[in-house]
Amino acid sequence: MKAVLMTAAGNPEVLQIQEVVNPAVPVGNTKLLIRLVAAGINPIDTKLRSRGTFYPELMPAILGCDGAGIVEAVGAGVQRFRPGDAVYFCYGGLGAESGNYAEYTVVDERFVAHKPTSVSFAEAAAAPLVLITAWEALYERGRLEPGEKVLIHGGAGGVGHVAIQLAKLKGAAVSTTVSSQEKANFVKQLGADEVIFYKQTDFVQAALDWTDGEGVDLAFDTVGGETFHKTFPAVRVYGDIVTILEPNANTVWKVARARNLRIGLELMLTPMLQGLEESLQHQAEILEQCAKWIDQGKLKIQVNHQFPLEQAAKAHQLLESGSITGKIVLLISDE
Incomplete structure (x- = not known):
């Protein structure tokens, strides 16, 4: 699959698109293989890129906490999702677990929410964090x-x-x-x-x-x-x-x-950094409630800039320029 790798800490040019091995869903667990359609970009991404990730010994890294896509395959223990389901979530991208600047990722179903049906994958990917x-x-x-x-x-x-x-x-x-x-x-x-x-x-x-x-x-x-x-x-x-x-x-x-x-x-990354599974599950529950409000027209996410995956460096440059209204999103595949 194609993925944007952070090869070292530094300026946006350290983000390089490369071919990497597709992730696989281990048999008998509760994880989902998700084909990513879009990934949100957040200030934490640019900070990790410029200063280094939380896990510098695990390089290169794939950044991106926010993602939205379609479930491709499920582990034998999965109960809430099935192939074809549209989902969104905030997981990975801190240097330990693979992030969402990629075509595929694997996430435990407990940390994933059903995507709001009334918005695009780009809008959904901009929302979780x-x-x-x-x-x-x-x-x-x-x-x-x-x-x-x-x-x-x-x-x-x-x-x-x-x-x-x-x-x-x-x-x-x-x-x-x-x-x-x-x-x-x-x-x-x-x-x-x-x-x-x-x-x-x-x-x-x-x-x-x-x-x-x-x-x-x-x-x-x-x-x-x-x-x-x-x-x-x-x-x-x-x-x-x-x-x-x-x-x-x-x-x-x-x-x-x-x-x-x-x-x-407030640091919403604490559950990921501390391995707090119940808190990660609670965050997914927050996203489920917010999806209902989005579909009811009570809540909206403003996406003002969209870039193809291979232009992740340009997206980082724009975010670091400051004074951005709304969110920036990477488009990974058509849907």
Whole structure:
């Protein structure tokens, strides 16, 4: 099969398309052989490519956590799927298990969900990592409740545009930061109640004005860096702030402590990195629920750029250029 191999850590040119041996499904287990139609590209992919994977001794590597495709064959223990089923999932691509920049992959059925029927394979492949991240951050780390007010940084981005929709589905009011009128129009279409142009406006003051000086119940940081600690005064006393980035070592925690904030750290890769099978199964259950919402028209994934598999390096270059609206996807086969 054709696959994009990461031959070494470095710039996008280290991604080379090559012929490799097709994976096989071991007899008597619960794994699926999946013919990949599309693979999503995420910031974790570019970080692993530039810095090295979590398993540098296992090189070369096939990147790509997000995939969507068709079940080709099943192990004897498989119960939920059969050949011909369309699926989507977030699994592999961290350096240990083979990722999805390839024509085929093997994944345990417990970690796979049925693809939403109303969207393309490209849209489905763009969805898993951002859906799980936003779900865990808002619903599990942040404990978002109906009627609460949430501030979402980077609302037009991959995670942000999904987070807006999940927050609205929970019955929350949403404010979000954007950098342009085009992005403002986009997030308003997703249901954002308050849009903050962070380059022209102090987002803390805007959030306080929006909440009559109290602060939001939950802030969701998808940006990191100074944005994380600068958000502390925008959160109400005893409120929550969740970030998907590692806080800087020089983060000043004084305001967070004075306001008695609850700090949440969200990394949806933890189950893969720690081998937590029950948590991986829970993530697949999240995708099953989100597929229902997608098919009901309550949730959508924005795919703005699509590249053929052999142009994975160009896709990485685009993502690293910054300020991307929505998601980037690799198209692997026709369907």
